[in-house]
Amino acid sequence: MPTIVITGAAQGIGLATAHLFVSRNWRVIGLDANEELLAKASRQGGFEPIVCDLADPRQIEKAALSIPSLTVLVNNAAVSANTDPKSLLLDEWNRVLSINLTAPFLLSRLLADKLDSAKGAIVNIASTRALMSEPHTEAYSASKGGIISLTHALAMSLAPIRVNAISPGWIEHVAPESLRETDHAFHPCGRVGRVEDIAEMVWYLASEAAGFITGENFVIDGGVTKKMLYPE
Numbered sequence: 001m002p003t004i005v006i007t008g009a010a011q012g013i014g015l016a017t018a019h020l021f022v023s024r025n026w027r028v029i030g031l032d033a034n035e036e037l038l039a040k041a042s043r044q045g046g047f048e049p050i051v052c053d054l055a056d057p058r059q060i061e062k063a064a065l066s067i068p069s070l071t072v073l074v075n076n077a078a079v080s081a082n083t084d085p086k087s088l089l090l091d092e093w094n095r096v097l098s099i100n101l102t103a104p105f106l107l108s109r110l111l112a113d114k115l116d117s118a119k120g121a122i123v124n125i126a127s128t129r130a131l132m133s134e135p136h137t138e139a140y141s142a143s144k145g146g147i148i149s150l151t152h153a154l155a156m157s158l159a160p161i162r163v164n165a166i167s168p169g170w171i172e173h174v175a176p177e178s179l180r181e182t183d184h185a186f187h188p189c190g191r192v193g194r195v196e197d198i199a200e201m202v203w204y205l206a207s208e209a210a211g212f213i214t215g216e217n218f219v220i221d222g223g224v225t226k227k228m229l230y231p232e
């Protein structure tokens with residue numbers, strides 16, 4: 001049975017990806033730092049939990065050691081720190097970079113030799129914030145820009161394992177009921193994104209149908225980054 005390892009699997013995009021792969025008969029191993037949420041999600045979703053704080057390289061190593069083999073790794077977990085760069089603490093900057101960028105690097109190299117050499121793939125979840133910004137998002141944006149570069153570098157170093165990135169735009173899963181009509185209409189596709197939009201792209205990139213694709217970043221944002229904006 002093919003096996004997928006997903007970080008940040010306790011909720012959101014990671015959980016939706018876990019559900020999708022379980023429903024298509026994959027063995028799913030979900031990592032997360034939130035022990036309670038992960039226990040509940042894995043019980044309900046039918047996947048195997050590993051509690052792991054990705055800010056801690058020793059916990060990452062321990063988790064990687066406990067995984068015997070895999071077909072696909074999804075580096076999905078991330079945090080943000082929305083603070084004015086003039087007051088952002090160096091500790092906050094380092095925490096965001098360590099979870100969002102260093103952990104995917106560490107997990108990828110620790111698991112590289114355990115990835116299926118014929119069908120193996122890594123999917124890194126970046127963000128459209130790697131390409132465009134609001135004020136006070138330096139640490140998050142830098143980490144997401146970094147993961148896109150890490151993606152094409154690893155695609156060369158770990159070949160023939162395929163390594164790709166997905167850059168989601170606005171994906172609402174916390175409070176979809178609070179979305180306004182204008183939020184949907186802002187998107188050329190006519191709606192705000194759903195977690196399943198990203199999970200399906202992970203499915204595609206993990207599949208043999210994507211066997212000639214590596215080192216790429218795929219923007220899944222309903223067209224927002226392609227929209228030309230002028231002042232009113």
Ligand SMILES: NC(=O)c1ccc[n+]([C@@H]2O[C@H](COP(=O)([O-])OP(=O)(O)OC[C@H]3O[C@@H](n4cnc5c(N)ncnc54)[C@H](O)[C@@H]3O)[C@@H](O)[C@H]2O)c1
Binds near residue numbers: 007126
């Ligand atoms: N939701 C969006 O609109 C959106 C947009 C662009 C990019 N993304 C990216 O998609 C990915 C998932 O986003 P989401 O909205 O589902 O996030 P989320 O915050 O809902 O879930 C993230 C998960 O990661 C886990 N996590 C956080 N810190 C961790 C740590 N130190 N160790 C282990 N696990 C940890 C959390 O417990 C949580 O379960 C992230 O990489 C995010 O940057 C999301």
